[in-house]
Amino acid sequence: MLEKAVKLFTQHPATAAGFLIVAGLAIEVCLLVALGVGRVLSDRKRAALECRRLELEIEKARQQIKTVKEASAAWNGTRKFSVAQKVMECADTFSFYLKPHDGKPLPSFKPGQYLTFQLNVPGLGKPLVRCYSLSDCARTSHYRVTIKRCPPPEAGGHPPGVGSSFFCDQVKVGDILDVKAPNGHFHLDLEQERPVVLISGGVGVTPMVAMANALTEARANREIWFFHGARNGNDHMFKAYMNGLAAENKNVRMHVCYSKPMGAEKSGHDYHHEGRVTVDLFKQLLPSNNFEYFLCGPGAFMESITEDLRRWGVPDEWVHFEAFGPASVKRAAKPEAKVAVTFPPFGGLEVTFAKSGKKVAWQGAGRSLLELAEEARVKIDAGCRAGNCGSCLVAIKSGTVEYIGSHGADVEQGSCLACICRPATALVIDA
C-alpha cells in the first residue's frame, strides 16, 4: 500500500498532491462534523442540566410558598403551645416564650395584636378565657406574652386576679397551654411612613414593645417617640431593654416618667421625667402634633390622653388605643356605625333573655348588654369585657344591637358580643 503510494507520488506528483489535499480536507470536515456533533451533544446535556436546575428551583419555590402559606394561615379554635421559657421582667411580671407543640410553622401577626388563652385553672369548673398582647414582633420560632399579676382593688377584700396569678405562680416551662390565633384591630401598619408616638402606662407597654421592635427590625427609620409611665423602677418592665433600644436606634426617642420614684432613683439617670405621661409633655417635646398615636394603659390614663390629644387638634383617626379591661374611652362613633335608637314613651326597650325566660327594660343608660344581663342575674360568659376574647358571644333571636366600641373578636352572623354592645331595638337573645 505504502509502495503504491510512493510510486504514485513519484510518477504523478500533482495527482498525489491533489489527493492529499482532498484527503486532508475530508479529514478536516470529519473532524468538524465530529466536533459539531460533540458540541450539539454537550449543548443538549447542558440544556438538560439547566432544565433540571430550573425544575429544582421551581420545586424549591413551591416549597417556600407552601411554608409561607402554612405560616401565614391562622388556625381555628385553639392550638397547643408549650412554654419554652419563663422570664421574670420585674416584680410580679413574667414573660412567657411559647412554641407550637405540633412543631409546625407559626403564622405571623401584626405588632399590637394579642393571643387569647383558655386556661385550665385548678378549681374552676371550666376554662378561664384571658387575652394577652404579644410583647415582641413576629418571630418564626415562638410567640412571647408578658403578664403582670393583676393586684386586688385598693379597697381590699378580694384576691388578686385569677388568670394572671395562675400564670405568675403556676405556669412553668414545659406546660402546655390552649391558645387562639393572634387577633385584634389595634396594630401598627408597617407600610405607613408617618412618625409614631407610642404611649404606655404600666403593663400597657407590652404591645408598644412589639411595635417598637417591629419598626426597628424593619429598619424603617420611621421616627418613634416612646413615652412610658411607671410608678418607679420596681414597676418598670423591660427597663434595660428599652434603654438599649433607644441607644441602638437613632430614630427612637425614649421618655420614661416615674410617678413615685424611689429615694435613690435619679431623674436623667433612672428615668427622664417625674410625674405622669401627659399631652403637656408631648407639647414640650414633640416638634408638632403631626404623628400617629398608639396608646395602651389604665382606663383613666387613656381617657385623659385621648381627650387632651383631641383638644390639641389631633384627628381621631390618628389615635389608636387598646383597653386591657372594660373599654372606658369614649370616642365619637363613625357615622355609619350609628344606629338610631328609638325608645318607646314608657318602659324602655324590652330585652328578652329567651333561655332563662326573663324580660327586662333597657332604659338607655350607659351599660352594655352584658351588664344588663348580670343585673337581671342572667348568666352570660365574660372574659376581657372589651370585645376581644369572644367569650360573651350570644345569638340574637330577633332585634338589633349597636356597638359601644370597636372589638377584636369576630362576630358570627346573627350574634353579638354582649360586653361591648347595647340594644338598638327590642331584643330577644339566646341567654
Ligand SMILES: Cc1cc2nc3c(=O)[nH]c(=O)nc-3n(C[C@H](O)[C@H](O)[C@H](O)COP(=O)(O)OP(=O)(O)OC[C@H]3O[C@@H](n4cnc5c(N)ncnc54)[C@H](O)[C@@H]3O)c2cc1C
Ligand atoms: C386585648 C387585651 C390584651 C391584654 N394584654 C395584657 C398583657 O399584655 N399583659 C397583662 O398582664 N394583661 C393583659 N391584659 C389583661 C388580661 O387579659 C387580664 O384582664 C388581666 O390579667 C386580669 O385578669 P385576671 O384573671 O388576672 O383577673 P380577674 O380574676 O379577672 O380579676 C380582675 C380584678 O378584679 C378583682 N376582683 C376579684 N374578685 C373581685 C370581686 N368579687 N369584686 C371586685 N373585684 C374583684 C381582682 O383582684 C383583680 O383586681 C390584656 C387584656 C386585653 C383585653
